[in-house]
Each structure stands twice: as structure tokens, then as C-alpha cells.
Amino acid sequence: MTRDDAEIFLARRYLAKGFLDDAFRLFMGHPAEFSPDDWAALRDRLLERGRVTDAVTVCRVADVPLPREEILSLGDQYLARADIDRAIDLYEMGEADPTRWEKVVDRLIELPDRLPQARTIAEKHLSVPQPREAEKPRLVKIVK
Numbered sequence: 001m002t003r004d005d006a007e008i009f010l011a012r013r014y015l016a017k018g019f020l021d022d023a024f025r026l027f028m029g030h031p032a033e034f035s036p037d038d039w040a041a042l043r044d045r046l047l048e049r050g051r052v053t054d055a056v057t058v059c060r061v062a063d064v065p066l067p068r069e070e071i072l073s074l075g076d077q078y079l080a081r082a083d084i085d086r087a088i089d090l091y092e093m094g095e096a097d098p099t100r101w102e103k104v105v106d107r108l109i110e111l112p113d114r115l116p117q118a119r120t121i122a123e124k125h126l127s128v129p130q131p132r133e134a135e136k137p138r139l140v141k142i143v144k
Helices: 003-017 020-029 036-048 052-062 068-080 084-093 098-109 112-126
Strands: none
Touching: 003 020, 003 036, 020 036, 020 052, 036 052, 036 068, 052 084, 068 084, 068 098, 084 098, 098 112
């Protein structure tokens, strides 16, 4: 067994045993050597431990799908516990729908010092794009 083969074997064992830091380091050292199933397993284990940022990194490096609904569900849990900042981070990663953003704004407006942040989120995630002048319908007066 070559050194690279040994490291790949060890990475899979670390993952199986739950030593995610070591597995993550070895996976990142040899990204092309692992199958999409290996990467998906690492992503899932990282998410189980709440390591969303590392899971997103795995998805980007390995080109495995980001589990959007899982991330949004975690965001919902954080919002329910009033950890608004963490919920916002997760909603941005998971590209949350307007309904979720409305709930964030509702929580933020309950806190007077967070009004500017509520306004920013409303502008960014809830505003309907206004038609430009060229796209606005023109009113035409009919003259006989």
C-alpha cells in the first residue's frame, strides 16, 4: 500500500469512527481520490455535528449537492431559539424563501436596536424589483 493509499484508508476510518477533523484534513489533502459517496458521507457527518461551514466547504470542493432543506431546517431551529444571527447565516447559505425571511424580520423588529438590520434584510430578500422607466407601461391618450 502506498502512502497515498494509506492516507485514503485512514481518512475513511477516521470518518467511520467519527474523528471528523482528521478525516476532513485528509479528504482535503487528496480530493480527487475520494468518491462522491465518500464526500457525501463526510458532509452528512459534519452537518450532524452542526459544522455547517465545513459541510458547505465539502460541497464546494467535491461538487456534491448542498442539502438545502437540511440547512434551512437548522436555520428554523436557530430562529426558534432566538439565535437570529446564526439563522440568518444559514438562511443565506440555503437561499431561504421569502416566508422565512419575513419571520427573521419579525424577530428583528421586536428588538429596537436591530431595526437597521431588519431594513437591510427586507431590502435584500423581500423587496420586489421595481420596473425601470423603460419597462413601465406608457399611458397613451387617444385623440380624435
